[in-house]
Amino acid sequence: MIDKRFVNTVLPYLLSVAIMLGMWQLAATQINPLFFPRLETVWRSFWVLAQGDLASQVLVSLTRILTGFGIASLVAVPIGLLMGTIPAVHRLLDGPVEFFRFIPPIAMIVLAVAWFGASNVAIVFLIGFSTIFIVTINTEAGVLHVVRNRIRAGQMMGAGFWQVFRLVVLPSAIPHALIGMRISMGAAFSTIVSAEMIAGDNGLGYLLQDARTTLRTGNIFVGIVLLGAIGMLTDRVFRALVDRFGGEHVGAR
Amino acid sequence: MAVAAAEFRGVAKVFTGRGSSPALEDFELQIKEGEFVCLLGPSGCGKTTALSLLAGFDRPSSGTVLHRGRPVIGPGADRGVVFQGDDSLMPWLTATENLLLGPRIRKVPVGEQRATAERLLALVGLVGHGNKYPRELSGGMKQRIQIARVLANEPDMLLMDEPFAALDAQTRTHLQDELVRIWSQTRPAVLFITHDVHEALILADRVAVMRAGPCSAVRITFQVDAPRPRDRSDPRLAADYGEIQRVMAEEFQRARR
Amino acid sequence: MSARAETSSPWRSVFAPSWSQTRTAHPVPGFVWPIASALILTAIWTLAANRFDVTVFPSPLATAREAWRLIASGALEEHAGISIARLIGGFAIGGMIAVPVGFAMGISPFFRRMMEPFTEFFRFIPAIAMVVFTLIWFGIGEASKLFLIAYNSFFSIAMATEMGVARVERSRIHAVLSLGGSRWDAARLAILPSVVPYILQGMRIGMGRAFGTIVSAEILAANSGLGYLIYSAREFSRMDTVVVAIVTLGLLGLAADRAFVALARRLYRHALPGNDNL
Numbered sequence: 001m002i003d004k005r006f007v008n009t010v011l012p013y014l015l016s017v018a019i020m021l022g023m024w025q026l027a028a029t030q031i032n033p034l035f036f037p038r039l040e041t042v043w044r045s046f047w048v049l050a051q052g053d054l055a056s057q058v059l060v061s062l063t064r065i066l067t068g069f070g071i072a073s074l075v076a077v078p079i080g081l082l083m084g085t086i087p088a089v090h091r092l093l094d095g096p097v098e099f100f101r102f103i104p105p106i107a108m109i110v111l112a113v114a115w116f117g118a119s120n121v122a123i124v125f126l127i128g129f130s131t132i133f134i135v136t137i138n139t140e141a142g143v144l145h146v147v148r149n150r151i152r153a154g155q156m157m158g159a160g161f162w163q164v165f166r167l168v169v170l171p172s173a174i175p176h177a178l179i180g181m182r183i184s185m186g187a188a189f190s191t192i193v194s195a196e197m198i199a200g201d202n203g204l205g206y207l208l209q210d211a212r213t214t215l216r217t218g219n220i221f222v223g224i225v226l227l228g229a230i231g232m233l234t235d236r237v238f239r240a241l242v243d244r245f246g247g248e249h250v251g252a253r
Numbered sequence: 254m255a256v257a258a259a260e261f262r263g264v265a266k267v268f269t270g271r272g273s274s275p276a277l278e279d280f281e282l283q284i285k286e287g288e289f290v291c292l293l294g295p296s297g298c299g300k301t302t303a304l305s306l307l308a309g310f311d312r313p314s315s316g317t318v319l320h321r322g323r324p325v326i327g328p329g330a331d332r333g334v335v336f337q338g339d340d341s342l343m344p345w346l347t348a349t350e351n352l353l354l355g356p357r358i359r360k361v362p363v364g365e366q367r368a369t370a371e372r373l374l375a376l377v378g379l380v381g382h383g384n385k386y387p388r389e390l391s392g393g394m395k396q397r398i399q400i401a402r403v404l405a406n407e408p409d410m411l412l413m414d415e416p417f418a419a420l421d422a423q424t425r426t427h428l429q430d431e432l433v434r435i436w437s438q439t440r441p442a443v444l445f446i447t448h449d450v451h452e453a454l455i456l457a458d459r460v461a462v463m464r465a466g467p468c469s470a471v472r473i474t475f476q477v478d479a480p481r482p483r484d485r486s487d488p489r490l491a492a493d494y495g496e497i498q499r500v501m502a503e504e505f506q507r508a509r510r
Numbered sequence: 511m512s513a514r515a516e517t518s519s520p521w522r523s524v525f526a527p528s529w530s531q532t533r534t535a536h537p538v539p540g541f542v543w544p545i546a547s548a549l550i551l552t553a554i555w556t557l558a559a560n561r562f563d564v565t566v567f568p569s570p571l572a573t574a575r576e577a578w579r580l581i582a583s584g585a586l587e588e589h590a591g592i593s594i595a596r597l598i599g600g601f602a603i604g605g606m607i608a609v610p611v612g613f614a615m616g617i618s619p620f621f622r623r624m625m626e627p628f629t630e631f632f633r634f635i636p637a638i639a640m641v642v643f644t645l646i647w648f649g650i651g652e653a654s655k656l657f658l659i660a661y662n663s664f665f666s667i668a669m670a671t672e673m674g675v676a677r678v679e680r681s682r683i684h685a686v687l688s689l690g691g692s693r694w695d696a697a698r699l700a701i702l703p704s705v706v707p708y709i710l711q712g713m714r715i716g717m718g719r720a721f722g723t724i725v726s727a728e729i730l731a732a733n734s735g736l737g738y739l740i741y742s743a744r745e746f747s748r749m750d751t752v753v754v755a756i757v758t759l760g761l762l763g764l765a766a767d768r769a770f771v772a773l774a775r776r777l778y779r780h781a782l783p784g785n786d787n788l
Contacts, residue, residue: 009623012620012621012623012624012626013623013624013626013627015624016623016624016625016626016627016628017627020627020628035643035646035647084519084521084522085521085522086522087522090522091543091547092543092546092547092550093547094543094544095543095544095547095548096547096548096551098764099760099761099764100760102718102721102759102760102761102762102763102764102767103756103759103760103763104718104721104722104725104759104763105722106722106725106726106729106737107722107725107736107737107740107755107756107759108756109729109740110740110741110743110744110749110752111749111752111753111756113744114565114566114567114744114747114749115566115567143519143521144519144521144522145519146519146520146521147340147341147520148520149336149338149340149341150340150341150342150343151520151521151524152308152310152328152334152336152341153334153336153341153342153343153354153402154354154358155309155310155327155328155524156308156309156310156328156329156330156332156333156334156403157330157333157354157355157358157402157403157406158329158330158355158358158359158406159358161524163358164524167343167354167357167358168343169521171343171345186634186719187718187719187722189634189636190636190637190638190719190722190723190726191722193636193638193639194636194638194722194726194729194730197638197641197726197730198726198729198730198741205639208639208642209642211642212642212645212646217646220642220643223639224635224639224640224642224643227634227635227636227639228631228632228634228635229631229634230634231634231635231636232630232631232634235634245345246344246345
């Protein structure tokens with residue numbers, strides 16, 4: 001007697017993973033292993049890299065992401081709060097923000113390198129560039145969407161302007177800011193890979209690029225899997241943060 | 254003559270950009286200290302507008318709104334507001350924390366806050382639910398937290414905007430009785446908005462029926478003399494009900510046109 | 511967004527009630543503000559350009575001249591057109607696969623669970639990381655670019671479709687059926703119209719990343735397109751060309767986004783799912 005729950009939840013998972021791996025291995029053995037590295041190759045590559053400098057490469061990329069992300073968020077949240085509160089600030093900044101956010105960060109890479117050299121600063125700048133506008137817009141949206149009756153509740157209990165801001169507006173805006181950060185994280189991963197491929201000499205993106213030029217397809221696969229795993233992990237962290245701070249009913253911008 | 258708890262004198266309210274007719278025109282109403290007044294009327298007749306003016310969320314376009322003889326210039330803890338629906342509670346705070354928002358704003362010492370919370374939770378019948386978040390509470394419980402919340406500031410007046418409208422009939426009946434019980438303890442002046450005539454007769458000392466909007470004002474007031482707690486099957490109330498309902502039906506027809 | 515948000519934000523109207531009342535007294539036309547901030551930006555830009563070398567920081571004037579030159583010679587339209595074509599092509603391919611898959615995922619929990627390892631893992635891999643594989647598989651031609659964009663858009667469109675299908679009001683389906691409709695009628699009249707706004711929203715969200723992907727792909731492995739234009743300009747330190755291409759990309763992204771919003775609004779007067787403020 002097979003448990004019904006097993007059939008509905010675990011089985012499909014196992015099925016699709018098995019199918020994927022099976023198809024992959026088939027392709028690897030039948031088609032040129034250059035296109036589809038065999039699973040053993042991937043496994044071996046992983047160990048070689050792990051014993052080498054894989055960890056430090058990952059760390060380099062993560063540090064760049066967190067630095068750019070951190071600085072940009074620290075700037076973006078107050079600006080978003082200001083834009084949501086003072087109409088003049090909104091009118092002045094809304095135009096530029098709504099334009100700059102549509103510039104793909106990677107398009108700035110040539111400028112960034114020209115300004116900062118092919119260094120960490122250039123890459124951190126790109127990450128920051130992608131983060132700052134998204135977080136600003138989402139934070140501002142959080143302020144705009146504060147429920148009117150909550151503001152009034154605060155007022156009718158005697159709260160002054162700053163007290164209402166601290167007790168009502170800020171808690172309402174935080175989940176929105178976190179959602180913006182979650183979205184930015186995803187964008188940051190894309191950007192870091194591209195940037196390191198183009199103009200880096202270390203990091204995960206560089207690893208991928210190097211693996212391609214040296215045709216070490218096993219390494220490519222390792223790099224990609226790592227990216228997926230780390231990306232998923234950070235996304236889960238942010239999702240947990242959003243839930244923790246009451247963002248269930250909040251949409252993203 | 255004692256100063257009225259609240260008074261509307263020749264109040265008019267026009268909203269910009271909503272067409273040219275004012276929501277309220279020549280609105281007059283007096284609420285004595287300790288008096289429970291229900292404001293009845295069809296939808297869109299401006300009852301909520303009147304309450305907003307007294308609460309201080311908005312200013313009249315002309316006329317005066319007075320609280321204890323002085324013009325209302327903004328919201329304050331002396332006129333506690335119980336809102337319709339539940340979106341005025343802070344979902345990130347527990348029931349107790351929501352309740353204590355007023356004392357927290359006034360920087361009341363923590364020990365005193367805790368005592369207040371205990372006392373009020375008991376008063377509204379929510380002992381043991383203090384640590385729950387609003388999403389874990391039923392509609393009736395959330396309205397009771399709102400009542401406790403305003404009482405924590407010991408207000409002169411209670412302003413209640415159809416607080417029981419979103420609740421099912423049983424809960425509504427129960428909360429009406431609860432409200433009378435709680436109110437009887439300190440007897441603040443109350444402005445209670447509703448469109449339910451039965452509710453008004455259970456709660457009010459005086460019922461003011463509004464005309465259909467726009468340019469609305471109080472059409473007629475009825476004194477309700479039955480002693481509390483009131484019996485819903487009391488024939489005296491039935492007679493009052495008939496009279497008031499007739500007026501309401503007329504206004505309802507006018508609103509539809 | 512601006513005008514609507516101003517009047518309807520409770521917090522802003524609390525802080526600056528006088529603003530909404532001076533509206534009729536001293537109206538400042540809406541268009542003044544974007545122009546004002548553009549002027550301020552240009553001023554800052556000119557100052558910065560004066561401080562730095564033209565190979566590092568082009569001046570607004572130089573950039574404008576270069577823009578004119580590129581437009582006049584048709585080069586800008588050509589490269590922009592190629593990038594756009596790749597985007598649209600990739601979106602179309604990705605969408606054609608993603609919508610049925612999303613539908614199936616929305617309807618069959620078993621299928622959704624089967625797809626979950628795939629969607630929940632691969633969607634975190636930036637499309638550009640796949641460029642390494644696509645170059646090996648497809649070489650340096652158009653196919654590799656199209657594949658990347660398709661890969662990129664697949665996830666956002668599939669997930670949006672799935673969400674749309676899952677959120678279809680049961681009662682609407684039942685209504686069609688009890689009025690004598692077949693299952694196919696229900697799909698056509700109740701499910702499809704409900705799902706389309708979600709699909710559009712998914713495409714709108716995926717659009718931003720798609721632009722990034724296509725630029726990266728063109729930098730790494732192409733000899734046409736806006737990404738290529740940016741990268742080749744660096745050979746001669748033509749930062750003015752770079753800025754023109756960047757501005758073009760920004761404008762294209764903005765236009766695409768507004769086009770999606772306008773399309774959705776035209777098709778559906780009723781509310782978009784979630785939000786319409788992006």
